[in-house]
Amino acid sequence: DALGLALHSNGHLGADILWVPATKQFPVHTHPGDHLLYCITGTGTITVAGITYAVHPGDLYMVDGLVPHAVGAGPVDHILLAIGAPHKPVDSQERMAYTDWHGQPVGTPVFVEPA
Secondary structure (H helix, E strand, C coil): CCEEEEEEECCCCEEEEEEECCCCEEEEEECCCEEEEEEEECCEEEEECCEEEEECCCCEEEECCCCCEEEEECCCCEEEEEEEECCCCCCCCCCCEEECCCCCECCCCCCCCCC
């Protein structure tokens, strides 16, 4: 349900807007590189290595490459700026891999249990 909009990439470092509709979420996944997530609007959560943090506008989180994490929206749409390196286009199969909390690939996405 979440969508991404590419903003800019120089081939290594790139930025995208991520839109997570109210009450929806990205499943547990990893990326090949590090990235920053900056909350533009809305509230939600980020779960990194099994620990869930509340996210509000202006919050900034860094997620190291290959660390399992998930992002969810609260009662309103959640919009994030994602900056990553190495950058992969939002529609690339290489951008993220669905995993369990140990970083092992999974065939069926794992979602964070609602609080």
